[in-house]
Amino acid sequence: MRAKIAALASALTVTLLLMGGHVVGAPLPGQPDPQSGKALAEKLCINCHLIGSAQQEHAVADVPSFHEIANRQDQSTGAIVSHIVLPKHPMPQIPLTKRELADLAAYIMSLRDRP
Helix, strand or coil, rough: CHHHHHHHHHHHHHHHHHHCCCCCCCCCCCCCCHHCCCHHHHHCCCCCCCCCCCCCCCCCCCCCCCHHCCCCCCCCCCHHHHHHHCCCCCCCCCCCCCCHHHHHHHHHHHCCCCC
């Protein structure tokens, strides 16, 4: 029995090494990471928007939630990035890297209702 467990453990180790150390379900290199986007939202956006965070207690009444933004008709990650880069008043202009913009947009789009 111990030999079988050791063989399975070795096979798993080799598989993980061949995968380059990437965890199954983790974002692929170069792909937007919604979890990083959520962390950014919790740091930068939570004072005005409802961002889908369990710990959030309030937001500004006239500001759309991330869920509402994600579910706008014909919404896309590109449109979300554009609104962040060229915000409409009263949203402040927040300097973000391209990666951060992609991650934040990916998080917002992850809140979109599935048909």
